[in-house]
Amino acid sequence: xxxxxxxxxxxxxxxxxxxxxxxxxxxxxxxxxxxxxxxxxxxxxxxxxxxxxxxxxxxxxxxxxxxxxxxxxxxxxxxxxxxxxxxxxxxxxxxxxxxxxxxxxxxxxxxxxxxxxxxxxxxxxxxxxxxxxxxxxxxxxxxxxxxxxxxxxxxxxxxxxxxxxxxxxxxxxxxxxxxxxxxxxxxxxxxxxxxxxxxxxxxxxxxxxxxxxxxxxxxxxxxxxxxxxxxxxxxxxxxxxxxxxxxxxxxxxxxxxxxxxxxxxxxxxxxxxxxxxxxxxxxxxxxxxxxxxxxxxxxxxxxxxxxxxxxxxxxxxxxxxxxxxxxxxxxxxxxxxxxxxxxxxxxxxxxxxxxxxxxxxxxxxxxxxxxxxxxxxxxxxxxxxxxxxxxxxxxxxxxxxxxxxxxxxxxxxxxxxxxxxxxxxxxxxxxxxxxxxxxxxxxxxxxxxxxxxxxxxxxxxxxxxxxxxxxxxxxxxxxxxxxxxxxxxxxxxxxxxxxxxxxxxxxxxxxxxxxxxxxxxxxxxxxxxxxxxxxxxxxxxxxxxxxxxxxxxxxxxxxxxxxxxxxxxxxxxxxxxxxxxxxxxxxxxxxxxxxxxxxxxxxxxxxxxxxxxxxxxxxxx
Amino acid sequence: xxxxxxxxxxxxxxxxxxxxxxxxxxxxxxxxxxxxxxxxxxxxxxxxxxxxxxxxxxxxxxxxxxxxxxxxxxxxxxxxxxxxxxxxxxxxxxxxxxxxxxxxxxxxxxxxxxxxxxxxxxxxxxxxxxxxxxxxxxxxxxxxxxxxxxxxxxxxxxxxxxxxxxxxxxxxxxxxxxxxxxxxxxxxxxxxxxxxxxxxxxxxxxxxxxxxxxxx
Numbered sequence: 001x002x003x004x005x006x007x008x009x010x011x012x013x014x015x016x017x018x019x020x021x022x023x024x025x026x027x028x029x030x031x032x033x034x035x036x037x038x039x040x041x042x043x044x045x046x047x048x049x050x051x052x053x054x055x056x057x058x059x060x061x062x063x064x065x066x067x068x069x070x071x072x073x074x075x076x077x078x079x080x081x082x083x084x085x086x087x088x089x090x091x092x093x094x095x096x097x098x099x100x101x102x103x104x105x106x107x108x109x110x111x112x113x114x115x116x117x118x119x120x121x122x123x124x125x126x127x128x129x130x131x132x133x134x135x136x137x138x139x140x141x142x143x144x145x146x147x148x149x150x151x152x153x154x155x156x157x158x159x160x161x162x163x164x165x166x167x168x169x170x171x172x173x174x175x176x177x178x179x180x181x182x183x184x185x186x187x188x189x190x191x192x193x194x195x196x197x198x199x200x201x202x203x204x205x206x207x208x209x210x211x212x213x214x215x216x217x218x219x220x221x222x223x224x225x226x227x228x229x230x231x232x233x234x235x236x237x238x239x240x241x242x243x244x245x246x247x248x249x250x251x252x253x254x255x256x257x258x259x260x261x262x263x264x265x266x267x268x269x270x271x272x273x274x275x276x277x278x279x280x281x282x283x284x285x286x287x288x289x290x291x292x293x294x295x296x297x298x299x300x301x302x303x304x305x306x307x308x309x310x311x312x313x314x315x316x317x318x319x320x321x322x323x324x325x326x327x328x329x330x331x332x333x334x335x336x337x338x339x340x341x342x343x344x345x346x347x348x349x350x351x352x353x354x355x356x357x358x359x360x361x362x363x364x365x366x367x368x369x370x371x372x373x374x375x376x377x378x379x380x381x382x383x384x385x386x387x388x389x390x391x392x393x394x395x396x397x398x399x400x401x402x403x404x405x406x407x408x409x410x411x412x413x414x415x416x417x418x419x420x421x422x423x424x425x426x427x428x429x430x431x432x433x434x435x436x437x438x439x440x441x442x443x444x445x446x447x448x449x450x451x452x453x454x455x456x457x458x459x460x461x462x463x464x465x466x467x468x469x470x471x472x473x474x475x476x477x478x479x480x481x482x483x484x485x486x487x488x489x490x491x492x493x494x495x496x497x498x499x500x501x502x503x504x505x506x507x508x509x510x511x512x513x514x515x516x517x518x519x520x521x522x523x524x525x526x527x528x529x530x531x532x533x534x535x536x537x538x539x540x541x542x543x544x545x546x547x548x549x550x551x552x553x554x555x556x557x558x559x560x561x562x563x564x565x566x567x568x569x570x571x572x573x574x575x576x577x578x579x580x581x582x583x584x585x586x587x588x589x590x591x592x593x594x595x596x597x598x599x600x601x602x603x604x605x606x607x608x609x610x611x612x613x614x615x616x617x618x619x620x621x
Numbered sequence: 622x623x624x625x626x627x628x629x630x631x632x633x634x635x636x637x638x639x640x641x642x643x644x645x646x647x648x649x650x651x652x653x654x655x656x657x658x659x660x661x662x663x664x665x666x667x668x669x670x671x672x673x674x675x676x677x678x679x680x681x682x683x684x685x686x687x688x689x690x691x692x693x694x695x696x697x698x699x700x701x702x703x704x705x706x707x708x709x710x711x712x713x714x715x716x717x718x719x720x721x722x723x724x725x726x727x728x729x730x731x732x733x734x735x736x737x738x739x740x741x742x743x744x745x746x747x748x749x750x751x752x753x754x755x756x757x758x759x760x761x762x763x764x765x766x767x768x769x770x771x772x773x774x775x776x777x778x779x780x781x782x783x784x785x786x787x788x789x790x791x792x793x794x795x796x797x798x799x800x801x802x803x804x805x806x807x808x809x810x811x812x813x814x815x816x817x818x819x820x821x822x823x824x825x826x827x828x829x830x831x832x833x834x835x836x837x
Contacts, residue, residue: 004685182685224675305645365784383685391677393703418707422700482680 004153004384006376007138008190009131009170011088011239012212012343014039015370015438016138016151017377019386024194024377026370030589031147033390036369037141041133042083043120051137055083082106082120086241087134087214090116091173092166094506114506118604128508129516131173139177140532144539147590148583153180155370155380158483159214159235160186161397163443164455165506167484173510174346176516182383184482187211188218189229189394190375193365195388196222197378203336204230206324206357208354208362209372210317211342217321219328219335225229225389231327231416232397233320238313240277240344247273250297251288265292270545281346304524307349314353321357334454338362376511396479403440403449412477415445422478426458426492426524431468436461439475453563458496460489471496484611527584536585540577543589544570547596557602569595623647625689637678643687644679646697651705651718657831661719661792663709672706712788712790716814721794725807727814738780742823745773749830756834765832767834774827781820 005015006024013036017026026035032053042055050058084106090098095113102108109119118125122449136542138150140169173183184515185193188207196202202222209216220227225380248269252260259265272288279286290297325332340362344350355361366374381387400413402425412423437460446454463471472492479485488499508516547570551563558566573588627643634647636654642647655671656816676699677683684695708714720726722727734742755763791810794802 028777183682223675379682385683385686391673391674391680391682393680418703420654420696420700421703422697423704478696478700481699611823 002150002152004155004380005142005151005376006190006373006380007135007374008157008161008373009088009173009586010039010188010372011086011214011241012039013037013347013369014134014138015144015373017370017373018142018146019381019384022381022386024197024381026372026373026377027145029140029141030593031542036611037134037137038105039087040083040129041087042087043123043125047123048084049133051133058083069435082118084118084120084125084130086213087127087130088116089237089395091131091507092163092169095126097506097512100221104284112529115508117368123414126229128169128173128176131170132176135173135177135179139179140535141534142588144586145538146586148586151179153182154500155183156181157187157190157376159209159211159234159236160188160216160218160232160394161214161236162483163398164483164485165453165504166236167482167503168507171482171484172513175485175513183378183379184381184484186216186218186229186232186394186397186483187214187372188216188232188339188341188394189220189227189370190373190379191380192220192222192227192375193378193390193392194216194371194375195337195339196227197387200337200363200365204330204334204487205337205339206321206335206358207319207339207506208321208345209234209340210344210350210419211239212224212241213237215239215303215317215320217324219324219330225390226393227419228393229322229395230330231298231393233324233327234397235316235320238316240315240342243306243310243344243347244270244273244277246313247288247301247306250305250309251290251297255297259292265290269297272419276301277306277347281348303348303600308345310347310349314350317350318353318357321354332358335360339371340368343369360606380562387468390404394482394483395419396421398443398477399445400477400485401442401452403442407449409442409444409447409449409452412553413479414461417479419479419483420481422473422476424476427473428477429463429466429471433465434468435463437463437473441477441487450554454558455485456487456502456504458487458500458502463491475500533585534579536582537577540573540585542590543592544574544577547592550599554599554603554606557606558599562599566596566599567591626694627687629752634700636675642678643691644684644695644698644710646694647701649701649705651708654701654705655709659722661715661795662789663715667708668709668790672702675702678712705792712785712792713814716788716792716810720807720810720814723803723807725811727811727818734818735812738816738819741773741776741780742819744809745770745777745823745827746774749826752830752834756830763834770827770834772830773822774831777820777824777827781817781824784813784817784820 003018008015014037015037016025017024017558027170028035037052038056040052040055042050042058044050055406056118095108095110095116098108098111098116107119109117109124116222142151142158143149154174155171155406156174158167170184171181188209191207191209193206205222207218207220210455214234214236215238216232218232219230248266251273252265253270267292272475273548276286276288280301285302287302288301309340335358338354338358338360345368351362378387382390382392395416396413396419397415399411399415401409401411403412412425413421427439429437438457439460440449440457441455442449442452446452460473460475463473473489475489477485477487487502489500490496491498491541551558568593573592576584576588622635623645625638625641625643625735628638628641630638630640632639632645636645636647636649636658638645640752657671657673659833677700679695679696681692681699684692710717717727746764752763752766752770755766789812791806793799793808
């Protein structure tokens with residue numbers, strides 16, 4: 001049975017992990033050693049897709065080379081391509097739900113339909129398609145790192161506060177990337193799994209997950225391997241990005257409007273803000289520089305200033321924590337452990353506020369940016385059956401209901417209900433000989449249907465001709481372990497199953513996904529294979545070049561026997577590199593990497609020693 | 622009779638196949654779903670233990686690699702058990718469910734103020750109206766009144782606690798005398814549950830107003 005992998009598909013960064021010898025680990029990019037894949041996708045004029053660092057490298061200039069010409073990578077006005085950041089913010093949104101200010105950042109093809117669509121040059125991309133590119137990049141990374149093992153089945157994490165449409169969009173992204181999404185897991189719950197695996201978190205546990213774009217708080221009871229979520233709360237539009245934006249606004253406040261809203265300026269300011277925020281987690285003061293044509297903006301920012309800018313956002317998260325505690329029927333003092341997840345929790349202000357609220361220091365032995373991916377890997381282990389004593393009992397964060405007379409939302413599944421859960425509701429006709437009953441399913445906490453989010457509509461029927469009120473149709477609303485709704489209906493009188501044609505209010509239809517997959521196969525399958533082959537070859541080449549250099553430079557550190565073995569293996573890789581078998585190339589890269597590890601370690605030790613000696617010489621002189 | 626989707630064995634409705642251990646889709650009442658006798662007095666720790674034990678055996682995460690029919694049965698069985706647990710865990714939900722099992726229900730039009738609460742309720746509502754008016758333009762006076770309302774809140778809480786005790790006693794009598802005294806016990810159960818429902822709404826209103834007053 002193929003292994004299941006765990007993926008954290010984040011707003012800012014994405015990661016992939018897997019269980020190895022009973023412990024989760026994050027898989028690093030084989031050549032660079034990076035574990036975080038920036039969730040940035042660049043689409044070049046020719047339709048070629050770049051993900052992660054290469055996409056970021058395209059971004060500052062917002063330019064791409066085309067036929068020797070340099071062209072602007074377009075947002076509105078630009079025509080050729082685009083760099084999409086934070087695509088997660090658009091997952092599951094309808095065209096009409098795109099915020100007006102987003103129009104300054106991206107061009108949208110359709111502002112009325114059930115799915116937001118980015119217009120990029122001549123191409124149109126939906127958020128699941130963009131996310132699928134991130135998933136494909138993670139898949140390719142893991143396959144290269146693991147010597148050609150195929151990544152086919154995955155667990156993907158989502159914010160606990162994601163609604164049905166956002167969850168469905170995430171599953172669609174998986175499907176578009178050619179992956180079987182075995183399970184969606186809520187991010188804070190995943191983080192608790194990572195800590196709970198070795199029992200470093202037990203009892204009542206609060207998980208504070210402040211990521212790039214979303215905030216979640218979950219309160220769990222962890223006991224004898226059962227991870228039971230008691231309550232969850234959050235905000236899908238509150239994240240570290242908001243703090244960066246506040247810094248950008250402060251940084252650019254003295255500039256005239258037309259410069260401040262210029263995308264190039266805004267982008268370099270955003271990067272300066274991001275870096276400054278990171279530096280201020282360690283330093284007390286830092287300088288931000290934004291280069292403009294002609295002159296540059298320089299401003300000093302202290303940690304105190306940053307905290308003033310960030311305070312309102314952090315206060316909003318604390319409010320959410322209090323709500324979650326109330327829903328869990330616990331006081332802050334009853335919490336036994338606090339777990340931090342998400343990059344924004346690196347900020348000292350955030351740690352202070354969290355420690356104040358729960359009156360204890362949060363756990364931080366695991367990297368907050370990796371903990372969700374590690375937990376996804378643990379859940380993958382549970383699904384593979386290798387952790388039989390562990391079980392996750394999560395909740396649905398948003399209430400589910402149906403629209404009743406007068407546009408009122410009648411709640412049938414309350415928020416914080418443990419999933420899977422189901423409710424059967426009885427429907428009947430309002431007039432004689434009515435042949436269909438329309439049902440409108442909603443999600444949200446507001447009283448009126450119009451204030452809740454439409455989830456789906458469906459028609460029950462055809463119903464046999466009968467007087468009003470006689471037919472009895474039992475409709476079962478089942479929320480599965482992924483937090484996704486399934487509907488079935490049965491005629492109580494005849495016992496016959498009714499077909500239910502559910503029309504999701506937002507999101508892609510099955511037909512659309514099929515078409516996207518077919519198109520991708522027509523145009524892209526070979527491209528993808530080709531691209532993966534090229535990446536594998538490049539990895540091999542980089543490795544061989546570096547190795548040859550080391551063998552020359554550090555010949556004293558290796559004996560003839562070891563050198564012989566390495567050279568033999570390198571020759572095999574050299575031969576495979578010109579072929580088309582990418583699995584073989586990946587496998588050999590992996591093997592050569594293992595084989596040369598002791599040599600690499602000796603080089604490292606040698607260099608450290610030399611650096612120390614040099615330093616002591618300097619000290620004496 | 623139901624049939625196991627995994628091994629084909631036939632059973633009276635139950636959630637786990639005795640032949641192969643696979644989950645089964647069945648319709649059971651909340652007590653049967655959790656393997657409990659139909660008794661209203663429930664030990665919360667024991668209830669949680671049966672829920673956890675059962676979940677370990679039937680949860681969809683245990684059957685991720687099995688055919689769709691087995692996964693569907695697991696989903697339906699787990700949804701049933703989860704609902705049963707939530708219903709029985711909360712004494713009020715358990716009481717309401719008991720009424721349902723006995724073909725009774727709390728009328729939705731049951732908005733009458735329970736007689737022994739009338740005075741308290743009247744007072745509280747008057748104070749709330751005053752608080753609402755004050756918090757708009759006289760913050761300091763609102764603060765003083767909020768304190769008084771806070772004291773009333775404690776009285777409501779005490780009445781609530783009494784009702785919960787009365788509910789527990791009613792449950793114990795059901796278990797002891799059962800069907801022989803059903804009519805009287807049903808009437809009493811209904812009375813206690815409507816009182817609790819009434820108190821719940823009132824306390825929520827009080828909390829909301831107090832929060833608004835503090836925010837202002």
